Amino acid sequence: MMDGLMKLYAILAFIPVIPFAAVLIGYGTYIKDWKRAFRMAMDVSTVFFIGCVAGQFNLIFDSQFGIYGIMLVMILAGGLLGNAQFRKRGKVNAKRIFQAVWRLSFFATSFLYIVFMAVLIGRMLFTMSA
Template sequence: MGAIWGSIEWLYTILAVIPILPFAIVLFVYGAYIRDRKKAITMAIDVSNAFFILCVAALFNILFDNDFGLYGILLVMIIGGGLLGNAQFRKRGTVDVKRVFRAVWRMSFFAMSALYVVFMIIMLGRLLFTVA
């Protein structure tokens, strides 16, 4: 049982450190299965966003030497959902929670992708240019 759990941990670690891998895997496997490129891209975005969130939170915690990364990301997502829900309520009179959640989740994918690139560049620069 320990070997199976170790393999699962190893696989998750690889996928979390390089969140582009789950995106590519889901895009190609799911795309080959359903043969609809648009659905494959949205599924890849939805799946890989969880890995991007966890990776960006970990990079934030390492860079700024605190434990607020994941909580900050979730706080911004909740505030964004509240703002979108309020705008939807003012425009339509009702709130479609599923639609608001999907919008926040997909917008956070693009924000997390950008933050991932920025934080990785900073981490690599810090790793390469720090004098020991």
């Protein structure tokens, strides 16, 4: 059972745009609110983007630090946002901070996905021709 779930995650994380499009179209068609559907698709596909970018990082830099680096940046971002929120409002709303970090992670990892994919494709093309 667990092996099947890991294989399913690996397939979906290989091209994380597929889960994004599936959630966007499916949920958007169901609720008819495309703005809310877009946010839901972002939230769901972030898990797949994180896994894919971590794997790409490990391939490019020949390390095992990818997932730990992403989590470290997310924790630091949460701390910085929490500190800013505490200074401004005098209290911390953990749900809003988690949501902000999660959505910022979507944008950061989707950008890194494109950059790392270009690097990996370029590396593959230049090693094949040499």
